[in-house]
Amino acid sequence: MALSREEVLKAGTLSRIRLSEEDVARFASQLSDVLGYVDKLRELDTRGVEPLAHALPIHNVLRPDEPREGLTPEQALAGAPESAGDCFRVPRVIDDGTSA
Amino acid sequence: MSAAELVPTIGLEVHMHLATRTKMFCACRVAYDERPNSCVCPVCLGMPGVLPVMNARAIELAVRMALALGCTIPDLAKWDRKHYYYPDLPKNYQISEYDQPLGVDGHLDVETPGGVRRIGIIRVHLEEDAGKLMHAEGGGDYSVVDLNRTGTPLLEVVSHPDMHSAEEARAYGETLRQLAVYLGVSGCNMQLGQMRFEPNISLRIGTGPDGEPRYTPIAEIKNLNSFRSVERACAYEIARHRQEYEADPAGYTLERLGKETRGWNDAEERTYLLRSKEEAHDYRYFPEPDLVPLVPDRAWVEGIRAGLPKLPGQFRKEMQEAGLPRKIIDALLQEDQIAKSWEDLVSAIRKQPQAKGWDAKRLTEIAHNWILQDVRRVLNERAIPLTELRNSHYAEEELAKLIVLVETGVINRNTGTEVFSKMIATGKSAAEIVQEGNLAQVADAGEIEALVDQTIAQNPKVVQDYQGGKKASLGRLIGETMKASGGKANPQIVREILLRKLGG
Amino acid sequence: MSPTESTARQVRDAIARREASAAEVTEACLAAVDRLDPQVHAFLSVDHAGARRRAAEIDRRLAAGEPAGLLAGLPVAIKDNLCTADGQATTCASRILEGWRAPYNAHVVDRLLAEGAVIVGKTNLDEFAMGSSTENSAYGTTRNPWALDRVPGGSSGGSAAAVAARMVPAALGSDTGGSIRQPAALCGVVGVKPTYGRVSRYGLVAFASSLDQIGPIARTVGDAALLLQATAGHDARDSTCVSQADQPLPDYLAALEEPVEGLRIGVPRQFFAEGLDPEVEAAVREALAVYERLGAKLTDVDLPHATDYAIATYYIVATSEASSNLARYDGVHYGHRSRDHADMIDMYMRSRAEGFGDEVKRRVMLGTYALSAGYYDAYYKKALQVRRLIRRDFEEAFRKVDCLMGPTSPTPAFRIGERAADPLAMYLSDIYTVSCNLAAIAGLSVPCGFTGAGLPVGLQILTDVFTEDRLLRIARMYEREVDWVSRAPALVAGGGGGAA
Numbered sequence A: 001m002a003l004s005r006e007e008v009l010k011a012g013t014l015s016r017i018r019l020s021e022e023d024v025a026r027f028a029s030q031l032s033d034v035l036g037y038v039d040k041l042r043e044l045d046t047r048g049v050e051p052l053a054h055a056l057p058i059h060n061v062l063r064p065d066e067p068r069e070g071l072t073p074e075q076a077l078a079g080a081p082e083s084a085g086d087c088f089r090v091p092r093v094i095d096d097g098t099s100a
Numbered sequence B: 001m002s003a004a005e006l007v008p009t010i011g012l013e014v015h016m017h018l019a020t021r022t023k024m025f026c027a028c029r030v031a032y033d034e035r036p037n038s039c040v041c042p043v044c045l046g047m048p049g050v051l052p053v054m055n056a057r058a059i060e061l062a063v064r065m066a067l068a069l070g071c072t073i074p075d076l077a078k079w080d081r082k083h084y085y086y087p088d089l090p091k092n093y094q095i096s097e098y099d100q101p102l103g104v105d106g107h108l109d110v111e112t113p114g115g116v117r118r119i120g121i122i123r124v125h126l127e128e129d130a131g132k133l134m135h136a137e138g139g140g141d142y143s144v145v146d147l148n149r150t151g152t153p154l155l156e157v158v159s160h161p162d163m164h165s166a167e168e169a170r171a172y173g174e175t176l177r178q179l180a181v182y183l184g185v186s187g188c189n190m191q192l193g194q195m196r197f198e199p200n201i202s203l204r205i206g207t208g209p210d211g212e213p214r215y216t217p218i219a220e221i222k223n224l225n226s227f228r229s230v231e232r233a234c235a236y237e238i239a240r241h242r243q244e245y246e247a248d249p250a251g252y253t254l255e256r257l258g259k260e261t262r263g264w265n266d267a268e269e270r271t272y273l274l275r276s277k278e279e280a281h282d283y284r285y286f287p288e289p290d291l292v293p294l295v296p297d298r299a300w301v302e303g304i305r306a307g308l309p310k311l312p313g314q315f316r317k318e319m320q321e322a323g324l325p326r327k328i329i330d331a332l333l334q335e336d337q338i339a340k341s342w343e344d345l346v347s348a349i350r351k352q353p354q355a356k357g358w359d360a361k362r363l364t365e366i367a368h369n370w371i372l373q374d375v376r377r378v379l380n381e382r383a384i385p386l387t388e389l390r391n392s393h394y395a396e397e398e399l400a401k402l403i404v405l406v407e408t409g410v411i412n413r414n415t416g417t418e419v420f421s422k423m424i425a426t427g428k429s430a431a432e433i434v435q436e437g438n439l440a441q442v443a444d445a446g447e448i449e450a451l452v453d454q455t456i457a458q459n460p461k462v463v464q465d466y467q468g469g470k471k472a473s474l475g476r477l478i479g480e481t482m483k484a485s486g487g488k489a490n491p492q493i494v495r496e497i498l499l500r501k502l503g504g
Numbered sequence C: 001m002s003p004t005e006s007t008a009r010q011v012r013d014a015i016a017r018r019e020a021s022a023a024e025v026t027e028a029c030l031a032a033v034d035r036l037d038p039q040v041h042a043f044l045s046v047d048h049a050g051a052r053r054r055a056a057e058i059d060r061r062l063a064a065g066e067p068a069g070l071l072a073g074l075p076v077a078i079k080d081n082l083c084t085a086d087g088q089a090t091t092c093a094s095r096i097l098e099g100w101r102a103p104y105n106a107h108v109v110d111r112l113l114a115e116g117a118v119i120v121g122k123t124n125l126d127e128f129a130m131g132s133s134t135e136n137s138a139y140g141t142t143r144n145p146w147a148l149d150r151v152p153g154g155s156s157g158g159s160a161a162a163v164a165a166r167m168v169p170a171a172l173g174s175d176t177g178g179s180i181r182q183p184a185a186l187c188g189v190v191g192v193k194p195t196y197g198r199v200s201r202y203g204l205v206a207f208a209s210s211l212d213q214i215g216p217i218a219r220t221v222g223d224a225a226l227l228l229q230a231t232a233g234h235d236a237r238d239s240t241c242v243s244q245a246d247q248p249l250p251d252y253l254a255a256l257e258e259p260v261e262g263l264r265i266g267v268p269r270q271f272f273a274e275g276l277d278p279e280v281e282a283a284v285r286e287a288l289a290v291y292e293r294l295g296a297k298l299t300d301v302d303l304p305h306a307t308d309y310a311i312a313t314y315y316i317v318a319t320s321e322a323s324s325n326l327a328r329y330d331g332v333h334y335g336h337r338s339r340d341h342a343d344m345i346d347m348y349m350r351s352r353a354e355g356f357g358d359e360v361k362r363r364v365m366l367g368t369y370a371l372s373a374g375y376y377d378a379y380y381k382k383a384l385q386v387r388r389l390i391r392r393d394f395e396e397a398f399r400k401v402d403c404l405m406g407p408t409s410p411t412p413a414f415r416i417g418e419r420a421a422d423p424l425a426m427y428l429s430d431i432y433t434v435s436c437n438l439a440a441i442a443g444l445s446v447p448c449g450f451t452g453a454g455l456p457v458g459l460q461i462l463t464d465v466f467t468e469d470r471l472l473r474i475a476r477m478y479e480r481e482v483d484w485v486s487r488a489p490a491l492v493a494g495g496g497g498g499a500a
Helices: A005-014 A021-043 A073-077 B056-068 B166-183 B227-247 B298-306 B312-321 B326-332 B336-351 B360-382 B386-392 B396-407 B413-426 B430-436 B445-458 B460-467 B473-484 B491-502 C008-016 C022-040 C048-063 C107-114 C157-164 C181-187 C221-231 C278-293 C308-328 C344-355 C358-371 C377-400 C423-430 C434-439 C468-481
Strands: A087-091 B007-017 B080-083 B093-096 B103-112 B115-128 B132-135 B142-146 B153-159 B195-207 B213-215 B218-221 B259-265 B270-275 C043-046 C075-079 C118-123 C170-175 C190-193 C213-218 C264-268 C297-301 C403-407 C442-450 C456-463
Touching: A005 A021, A005 C358, A021 C308, A021 C358, A021 C377, A021 C423, A087 C344, B007 B166, B007 B227, B056 B103, B056 B115, B056 B153, B056 B166, B056 B298, B080 C308, B093 B115, B103 B166, B115 B166, B153 B166, B166 B195, B166 B227, B166 B312, B166 B336, B195 B227, B218 B227, B227 B259, B227 B270, B312 B326, B312 B336, B326 B336, B326 B360, B336 B360, B336 B386, B336 B396, B360 B386, B360 B396, B360 B413, B386 B413, B396 B413, B396 B430, B413 B430, B445 B460, B445 B473, B445 B491, B460 B473, B460 B491, B473 B491, C008 C022, C008 C048, C008 C221, C022 C043, C022 C048, C022 C075, C022 C118, C022 C157, C043 C157, C048 C118, C075 C107, C075 C157, C107 C118, C107 C221, C118 C157, C157 C170, C157 C181, C157 C213, C170 C181, C170 C190, C170 C221, C181 C190, C181 C442, C181 C456, C190 C221, C190 C468, C213 C221, C221 C442, C221 C468, C264 C278, C264 C377, C278 C297, C278 C403, C278 C442, C278 C456, C278 C468, C297 C377, C308 C358, C308 C377, C308 C423, C308 C434, C358 C377, C377 C434, C403 C468, C442 C468, C456 C468
Parallel strands: B218 B259, C075 C118, C075 C170, C264 C297, C264 C403
Antiparallel strands: A087 B142, B007 B153, B007 B195, B080 B093, B103 B115, B115 B153, B132 B142, B195 B213, B195 B218, B259 B270, C043 C118, C170 C213, C190 C213, C190 C442, C403 C456, C442 C456
């Protein structure tokens, strides 16, 4: 299963990882190798097999609605690359309404 | 296809903040208007290594709402991750429920000018809210992020596209809000952003050759936070779709153009394109591995169902039949406990021997007068729910007895209010309090006449004003007489005697 | 008792009996670290001051007769993908978390501290635990103490090397596809991957959430049991961690010396197929012969989906979950942010490109691809279906046998750089270990010999879910009959440690 240059670039964009031309070439062949290997799974007949998403049959793990002290703003911002007052600072975002 | 045959088709997705104390997946307080980033912890900040844990109360409230909407609660509900990159979403994915939500197949009956319409509800599910991205103060060239809101439990209700006008969409939103507030599921405070709407609008443009309905492209309007904007955005879109379709009937269709995402510009009162079909997000949903599925215990679900109060729709009908005006109905339906208390109070008054012969209208009016004025005042003063007030000696039977004392003239209305407060504070009966405080109204005409004479003598200027044509001065004279009586005089009799004496 | 030669239990007992102080034990380990780590590079950070303070505190408590815990005074090393709030950074061997200080401890760290352990430092790993050699660390590769030009295995290479080189008696690692067991095998030490859900993952920086588990690395089975005892058990902060009611925590040490009567060992033929180094096979078969002499019964079993298909499944499931778990590293709230960027999206793209190494990038992109629209059914859903088939293979097998045995790794430690250019070849290092994570069962590696060149070989033992007590007893049966533990890398005695 060979990945085209466009598909690698698309995977990079979806993953928010900037790729140089050299990266694209290198990753295209490496990722194609791996995808070729995982294609092996097509050999298996999995009709009617329920996907196993959760390792253990645990359900309903809940916690009571009791508040607990968290972090102070200073602690929350301690690792922030840039801050402005009590907020995290980021490049100006044009609102595309993505935030729900 | 004529313009008249274009049928607006609107579905509404509504998000509301649940009335929990803590967030959906961590124990931080749900907070509003607090110092930025002061209600956060490693979990809702999405720090390396953290894990979510479900809030039991959020599940309970969600099931309560789903049941009130007539939904089926499935045997299994599971969590999924919905991926997109945005600075107010710390993990760059939102934990939500994708294909196995907590409630499905419900409905909401909505009153419209055209009658009651049953709007179908596809699903009800839970998810976590994101933080707030804001532009820099002072117009700096950057944005800032406050994550206090991140992780707040959100209930999403998705309707079928059963609405056919902007007014219907608005009415649906308002009815849903009332139900949520009534049940105590959400405060739905619009100022605090506790309720948000996303209408999906298109026009039905007839039937295709295969007999299936055809539509203009579906426009999803993001993030409306008032009923006014819902109504206006829907109206705008309906008109816009009409225009676009008439300009290009072959091309402006759902098959060709798919679904688009639009924003609403409130100042300019128009929508604008955010994302076309091609630019739609690929959310890459997959089951959330850090959370286990919910398998709602059937007995527990039935327990919640049994505990549901009489729903607003039913109450509204009964109150309308009882002749209550719309404003009063809305006020009583603010909270299920208030409405129920009114209903119980009406029954309690009816049981009082002195109330035989009172007509139904009088009963219901007196009851709502006391509930909305006195009971609600005490609740507001103490900032407690009605269930808690019962711990302080509130009981409809006792209030009914007090009401009878007022209605039969033993005490006047104002005194009644004072007595009520004392009843709540001490637990004593109305009769006891009236007797101990010697609060019985003075109804003896002779006594009152003496007080009136006194008032007239002591307030010559006011008397002059009244006799000179200033009708309002009568109120002042009544007030003075009441004061002289220590508040105990029967105000009707005071008024009658004053009028007689002043020749008014 | 010598802190750098004795087992963890011997060290712990000596401190408890006041024959040695926690302070002197810690000093001895710090001295070993200072002497040997410049050659091995097992540690990313060493907390001399903190360790000394802790040791002094433990001594004070012991002197005052106060309870000091199951591990009182025991020096341990912590893999650097476990959060520690002690002032040391938690980097996951990545530039994207360079210098990041966690404001909280992982649950297992809290447990170690509650039981009196002394944390010496944070160990090296493949970046975000993605790798089988520790060559993917952004802070240099760790060297195998048995041969400094060879890899220690991965991703818990630092922890395995620190223990193998006797710098510390015990360490914690994490295992997603073999990352405890494989380095344990390559470094000649014991490594245990508990059943999924036995140990809380709270504070383990997630790689693949449905596969990750934290486990002990030590020189003996008893030491591993001790560390497992201290760290396992329910934690309300991890919803996937099993409750005490459902799976009560046993006493792993109580019956450790009791052999399992009538032990039935399954030998999967898929674990002895093409690609297995003959010297590794010989050592493993010799170990199986020891079990036979002890009265165990060997049976051939079939695990049709446990090797090639398991690798394929793993590299879809693990990378998909990883692509999601690593989405948060974006330079917005913590971690590395690129200096020059045109806008928000550019900031994300550059920060992540600069912060992540190649292997991480490959896996994130692979995972994103497998989850993306149009590919979900063909890749992710398919992989989860095969995962169920893998699980069924083990359920079938455990109906007939008590455990499964085979080599942990197909080869002994390979040379540094040998597989770096071929990701797929590197992935195949995990061929015997990944199925255990996918099926959520328990597994360990115990030393079973050396190659002619003096490189360690590990025996892998797998048992059914929540049977760690039996797993450890089975391993102990063998360990009692041999003495691999006395052999130390030449490096430790001051020798060169070069390959033959």
